[in-house]
Amino acid sequence: MAKRQSQFQNLGMWIAAGILILVLGAFLFAASGIYNVAASRGHLAAIRWFLDFGMRRSVATHSIGIAHPLLNDPDLVQLGAAHYQGGCAPCHGAPGAASNPIVQHMLPSPPDLAKAVRSFTPQQLFWVAKHGLKYTGMPAWVASGRDDEVWAIVAFLVALPDMESEQYRRLVEGNAEPLRRNGRELAQFGKGTEAISRCVRCHGDETHGSVNALVPKLRGQSLAYLELSLRDYAEGLRQSGIMQPIAATLDKEAVAALAQYYAHLPAEQGGPFKVAGSEERLKRGTEIASKGIVESGVPPCLACHGGKSAPTFPKLAGQHARYLAGQLRLWKRGLRERTAQGAIMGAIAPHLTEQQIGDVAAYFENLRTETLQKSAANDQIGALP
Amino acid sequence: MSGRSALAKLAIGLAGVFALEGCDAIQSALAPYSPEAAKIALLFWVMSIGGGLIVTLMAILTGIALLGGASARGWLSRDATIIGGGLVFPVVTLTAMLGYGLMLLAEGTATTSEGEPLRITIVGERWWWRVFYHDRAGKGFETANELTLPVERPVELELLTADVIHSLWVPNLAGKLDMIPGRKNILAFTATRTGVSRGQCAEYCGGAHALMAFDVVTMAQAEFVAWHARAASPAGGTRTSQEQSGFDLFMTRGCPACHTIRGTSAAGRIGPDLTHLGSRRSLGAGTLPNNIGTIAAWIVDNQHIKPRNRMPAFQIFDGRELLELASFLASLQ
Numbered sequence: 001m002a003k004r005q006s007q008f009q010n011l012g013m014w015i016a017a018g019i020l021i022l023v024l025g026a027f028l029f030a031a032s033g034i035y036n037v038a039a040s041r042g043h044l045a046a047i048r049w050f051l052d053f054g055m056r057r058s059v060a061t062h063s064i065g066i067a068h069p070l071l072n073d074p075d076l077v078q079l080g081a082a083h084y085q086g087g088c089a090p091c092h093g094a095p096g097a098a099s100n101p102i103v104q105h106m107l108p109s110p111p112d113l114a115k116a117v118r119s120f121t122p123q124q125l126f127w128v129a130k131h132g133l134k135y136t137g138m139p140a141w142v143a144s145g146r147d148d149e150v151w152a153i154v155a156f157l158v159a160l161p162d163m164e165s166e167q168y169r170r171l172v173e174g175n176a177e178p179l180r181r182n183g184r185e186l187a188q189f190g191k192g193t194e195a196i197s198r199c200v201r202c203h204g205d206e207t208h209g210s211v212n213a214l215v216p217k218l219r220g221q222s223l224a225y226l227e228l229s230l231r232d233y234a235e236g237l238r239q240s241g242i243m244q245p246i247a248a249t250l251d252k253e254a255v256a257a258l259a260q261y262y263a264h265l266p267a268e269q270g271g272p273f274k275v276a277g278s279e280e281r282l283k284r285g286t287e288i289a290s291k292g293i294v295e296s297g298v299p300p301c302l303a304c305h306g307g308k309s310a311p312t313f314p315k316l317a318g319q320h321a322r323y324l325a326g327q328l329r330l331w332k333r334g335l336r337e338r339t340a341q342g343a344i345m346g347a348i349a350p351h352l353t354e355q356q357i358g359d360v361a362a363y364f365e366n367l368r369t370e371t372l373q374k375s376a377a378n379d380q381i382g383a384l385p
Numbered sequence: 386m387s388g389r390s391a392l393a394k395l396a397i398g399l400a401g402v403f404a405l406e407g408c409d410a411i412q413s414a415l416a417p418y419s420p421e422a423a424k425i426a427l428l429f430w431v432m433s434i435g436g437g438l439i440v441t442l443m444a445i446l447t448g449i450a451l452l453g454g455a456s457a458r459g460w461l462s463r464d465a466t467i468i469g470g471g472l473v474f475p476v477v478t479l480t481a482m483l484g485y486g487l488m489l490l491a492e493g494t495a496t497t498s499e500g501e502p503l504r505i506t507i508v509g510e511r512w513w514w515r516v517f518y519h520d521r522a523g524k525g526f527e528t529a530n531e532l533t534l535p536v537e538r539p540v541e542l543e544l545l546t547a548d549v550i551h552s553l554w555v556p557n558l559a560g561k562l563d564m565i566p567g568r569k570n571i572l573a574f575t576a577t578r579t580g581v582s583r584g585q586c587a588e589y590c591g592g593a594h595a596l597m598a599f600d601v602v603t604m605a606q607a608e609f610v611a612w613h614a615r616a617a618s619p620a621g622g623t624r625t626s627q628e629q630s631g632f633d634l635f636m637t638r639g640c641p642a643c644h645t646i647r648g649t650s651a652a653g654r655i656g657p658d659l660t661h662l663g664s665r666r667s668l669g670a671g672t673l674p675n676n677i678g679t680i681a682a683w684i685v686d687n688q689h690i691k692p693r694n695r696m697p698a699f700q701i702f703d704g705r706e707l708l709e710l711a712s713f714l715a716s717l718q
Contacts, residue, residue: 292642297655297695303642310637312701340700343688344639347697 039107051108055133059120063127071122071155075212075322078171079202080156082211083149083242085172086196088113091137094172096165108136117157125154143239145335148326150241152214174201175208197249199258209268213322220267224311226259228341237339268318269368278362285363288356296351301360312341317368321361328357412583414556418603421559421574424489432482439478446470490560502539502573505532509544509551509564509586512593512694513657513670518613526617526647529657530670532584532601533616534576535609542572549591555584555601563588576603583671592693598671619648620660620717631713634706638699646717656696663717669694681711 029035043051085094091110093099103110117125130150132140141150163171176198181189195201200208202215210217218226232238233247234255250258292300305316316324327336331349336342352360410416417423449457460466501521508515516532519525532555534540544553546564554561559574585598604612624632632649635641641651647660662668665675669691673679683690685707688698702710 292655294654299639299642299653299655303653304639308637309639310701313639344697344699344701347695 039105042107051135056119059124059127059133062131063121063123066123066126068122068126068154069151071151071158073155075214076152076155077159078156078212079149079214079242080152080154081168081171082174082202082215083153084156085201086194086198087242087245088153089195094165095160095163095168106137110137113157114161114163118161122154122158125157126150129153129157142241142244145239145330145333146241172201174211175204176200197246199246199262203262204268206265210320213320214326215320216323217268217319218262219265220315221263222311222313222315223259223263225314226263227255228312228339230255230259232339232342238342239335239338281359281362282366284356285359285361285366288360289363293351293356298348298351298356301364305364316364319364321358321365324361324364325357328352328361332357410557411581412556412585416557418557418578418580418582419559419574419576422557425560428486428489431485435478435482500538502541503535504541504543506543506545507532507553507564509546509548509553509590511548511591512586512597512691514597514599515547515657518617520617526660527645527658528616528661530599530667531665532599533609533612534601534603535606536576536579536603538606539573539575544570544572550588551586551590551597552588553584554587555582557582558584558601558603561587579603579605581666585671593691596670596672596691596694598667600666600671602666616661620646621648624713624716627709628713628716630706631709631711631716634702634710635713638701638710643696659714659717661717663715675715677708677711677715680714681707684710 042048089097089099091099091103091106092113093110095114098104098112099110120128126147128138130141130144130147132138143149172195177200179191181191199218202211203218204210209219229238230247230250233240233243234250236244238244247255288298289301289306292298292303301316304310304313328349330336331342331345332352334346334350337346349357414422414429415426417426446461450461453461504519506517506519508517514530515527516529517525517527542553542562544562544564546566548566550566551564552561553564553572558576559572562570562572564570580603582601582603583598584601586594588594590597635646636649636651641649641653643653643656645652645654645658645660647658651659662680663675667673668675668679668683669687672691673683684699685702686698687694687696
């Protein structure tokens, strides 16, 4: 009996000693610096295979159970493409434009997605875009609650392998003008075509409106609200993986200038709203907007969003219904409550049902934009300091 | 000090504390301001003293059972003692108590005074009180979170609820009566003492239930007529420039969406009527005292003061605007 016990004790001691030696050895190995961490050298083939294998298995396991919306929605694909051009193409390249040589010398280097996405399912692409990848330079999505934005990226990625470079260019440039500079201008100001802060690609300019129903119309919006929104995005109080990186590149003067520009453009016309069953929907929406919902304690929307209200309250007349509904759903999920104004809507929007959200969004899209133009004069009083 | 005597001292001390608690007259069933409350207080004393006597009797009998002589114990264990003391006595006393209690707490119209009853409808909301004073012409006016009553005149409170079950309880004036969805309950009493008392919600109604109280002011009839005339009048009078700026802020920053100020175009029905906010004794349904500072604090930070209440925190004002808005609201006397 005693002999067996001591045999086990011996074994235990050997195992402990072995582990200690391994740990010490690993530490000494790292401390000596013999191992070469140079990115220029690349991995041994076996190690590269193993790392890739581990990554794919981890992504596959962690993306189990993710449900995905319809991905062949053209608005979603365009939104994803527009963000891709500014946020992803610098590393991953784009159809017709390879990525920078600097980026190609990263280890691991960002793959050409047109080929790489074929080996991932949409759920896996969603997981990688949302969470990033350890041990690589792939970042996580800036706004961790905005799954809707990540799905736009995935919708684009799914369409990417079959996309021609001309089609891609049309998707991402939108209505932005090409920039022609002579030699001196190029030398002074650079090519100036970096995508991330070119607002017109999505939000339009004097002659064009916003590119699709997921992108809010900005023309004629309240000046104070535009400034407030960009400030909230820049400080991370308002969550968006698409707008936060953009707002972070803008300094105070740029914010003021951009807000002035868009606030003084003539508003885009809204409506008429032509979807099946829209008569009923508009009637319900009008009811909610002008009288509120007594049972759930929802005040009438127009009490703050119509007529003479504070310049910092956004004008909603003519805004895309799909965008408005998306924002109301963000409040339902508690994702827009950290700003001062968002906190006000945060006590109201969660009491709306899904149908009521659709109704009020339809109502506002259909509302004529005369109210927008009439209260443009308010902007003079209300601009933020 | 031995363990037992320390325990006795503690018990007496605690009893003293609780007795003193009951003496604080502002929210006490033992300081009745009306005959109905007096009946309840009487019931309390009868039951407490009677119960106390019975407990003492039981203690004595227990003492006899443990320590008494053989003949005493023999007497105690006779059938007659057990049936008489253990069945007949409890049945008689409890039946009498029950009958007395039921008679006392029966709901109905006030019996103690003549005169036409003052009718007030109180709707329990989450988590405040909507108070509507009816007048003879069939109209009336609405206010919130405070009840002002005349003495020596019967009062009928019609209790309704807008959402879940609440319960109105002003211990100085009457017993509790629930507000039940789909049902109208009438609480009738006549106040006989002037003064201030406090009531609260006595049925759990969700998050801020513990902060759903209200003040009750009883006053002489002549005073009440004057108060009624002023409370029924719309907000008006001259405003200083600071108050006028506050009024403009009030009208443009979304407040009219939920609040009413009679005499202006603010006609929201979701939150309390603010027409005479400045003259109330408390804010937030009995949560805060009422002054410019607490009004400002409520506007900016009400979610910390009364978590989950239905008003959002309005942090969109800078210091100057907040002062203007609060001074406007405080001026609504």
